[in-house]
Structures are given as C-alpha cells and as structure tokens.
Amino acid sequence: MLDAARSQDWDTVVHHEGVCAVLIEQLRSQARRLELDAQERAEKSRIMLRILCNDAKVRDLTEPWLAYCDARFNTQSTLLH
Structure with a gap:
C-alpha cells in the first residue's frame, strides 16, 4: 500500500x-481465541509497529x-505558553 x-x-x-x-478483523477474531507465547507476542508487536x-x-x-495542520498547531501551542 505504501508503494x-x-x-x-x-x-x-x-x-x-x-x-x-x-485481515485486521480476522486477526482480532483469532486474538480472542488464541494465546500467544512471549516470542509470538514480541513478533506481533514488531509487525504492528511496522x-x-x-x-x-x-x-x-x-x-x-x-x-x-500539525505543524501549525504545534507552533501555536508553544506560543501560548
């Protein structure tokens, strides 16, 4: 999608x-039924961050x-303080 x-x-x-x-909905559904071990949770976190x-x-x-907008609002908020 990024490409x-x-x-x-x-x-x-x-x-x-x-x-x-x-796919996200399928993963949510499976997450309710399956418990991941520590290595699998770490891999899941890495994938989610990516x-x-x-x-x-x-x-x-x-x-x-x-x-x-983000740059504009961040600039304004620093000027207000």
Whole structure:
C-alpha cells in the first residue's frame, strides 16, 4: 500500500486498504481465541509497529494537509505558553 501511495496509484491504495481491513478483523477474531507465547507476542508487536509506521507514511502522502495542520498547531501551542 505504501508503494502504491508513493506512486500515486490511489485505486491500488483503496484496494489494499479494504484487504487490510478484512485481515485486521480476522486477526482480532483469532486474538480472542488464541494465546500467544512471549516470542509470538514480541513478533506481533514488531509487525504492528511496522504497520503503524507504514500507515502514517501513507497518511502523510494521501493527506499532506494534516502535516501542515500539525505543524501549525504545534507552533501555536508553544506560543501560548
């Protein structure tokens, strides 16, 4: 999905987004039934962090105005204190 966003292939981004939503729901369902050992939990955390990082990068590419707003609000909040 990140590669598609970088190349501005928005149809592919939307497709992958739908696939991810289905997979995430399947993982949630399984997580309620299965208990992971320590190594599996560590691997799950590593994967989740990578997904979140990639998601943030996709969001930056698809909605660059969010970065502008974030920078603007962070600047204003420091001026108020």
